[in-house]
Amino acid sequence: AQSVTQLDSHVSVSEGTPVLLRCNYSSSYSPSLFWYVQHPNKGLQLLLKYTSAATLVKGINGFEAEFKKSETSFHLTKPSAHMSDAAEYFCVVSDRSGGGADGLTFGKGTHLIIQP
Amino acid sequence: DSGVTQTPKHLITATGQRVTLRCSPRSGDLSVYWYQQSLDQGLQFLIHYYNGEERAKGNILERFSAQQFPDLHSELNLSSLELGDSALYFCASSSGQGRHEQYFGPGTRLTVT
Numbered sequence: 001a002q003s004v005t006q007l008d009s010h011v012s013v014s015e016g017t018p019v020l021l022r023c024n025y026s027s028s029y030s031p032s033l034f035w036y037v038q039h040p041n042k043g044l045q046l047l048l049k050y051t052s053a054a055t056l057v058k059g060i061n062g063f064e065a066e067f068k069k070s071e072t073s074f075h076l077t078k079p080s081a082h083m084s085d086a087a088e089y090f091c092v093v094s095d096r097s098g099g100g101a102d103g104l105t106f107g108k109g110t111h112l113i114i115q116p
Numbered sequence: 117d118s119g120v121t122q123t124p125k126h127l128i129t130a131t132g133q134r135v136t137l138r139c140s141p142r143s144g145d146l147s148v149y150w151y152q153q154s155l156d157q158g159l160q161f162l163i164h165y166y167n168g169e170e171r172a173k174g175n176i177l178e179r180f181s182a183q184q185f186p187d188l189h190s191e192l193n194l195s196s197l198e199l200g201d202s203a204l205y206f207c208a209s210s211s212g213q214g215r216h217e218q219y220f221g222p223g224t225r226l227t228v229t
Contacts, residue, residue, distance in 0.1 A: 043118065043220045043222040046218075103164055103174050104218060105161070106158060108158050109158065
């Protein structure tokens with residue numbers, strides 16, 4: 001079974017300061033991990049993905065995440081927050097090895113607030 | 117724009133009724149997934165179709181069903197609606213199964229009164 005824990009339901013940072021959104025996962029297999037972002041009244045947009053290649057993954061809009069197997073973590077970071085980053089962020093795991101067909105397992109989300 | 121389309125955007129209906137939500141995947145994608153997003157349950161996987169065949173079920177109620185047609189579009193049917201079915205319903209598509217990233221549509225907001 002797979003699961004995801006997002007350690008913070010809300011994170012507030014000032015514009016221009018670093019962002020850290022924390023995620024821990026549990027998986028029986030070698031997982032694929034994703035971060036998605038959801039802006040108010042919008043669908044989900046893929047930020048980045050990890051699928052067992054490089055452990056440091058770069059995504060869109062300056063975000064990146066590091067896969068740490070020993071810590072079962074996949075934290076999302078950005079060096080400098082922008083007002084447009086205010087949104088809900090979801091850490092997501094899929095541990096099917098390609099032959100399976102399960103959907104994604106989502107964390108409960110972290111609401112990112114950017115203070116001017 | 118993800119390339120996944122969903123109709124309608126909004127749907128308001130009464131308890132006991134039946135509705136159909138429609139999804140068109142990205143061009144070339146064979147997999148379609150359905151998800152429900154509600155305040156109390158978060159985002160939950162409902163069902164997955166691959167090239168017309170059901171491949172996996174998640175937390176989908178027996179009152180709900182889905183199908184994927186030969187042109188790869190999919191429909192989610194919700195019947196005997198209850199107030200608790202009010203939610204955002206998302207469709208996602210991917211090129212394969214399992215570990216492939218999924219691309220989400222804009223969602224259908226269902227309100228049951």
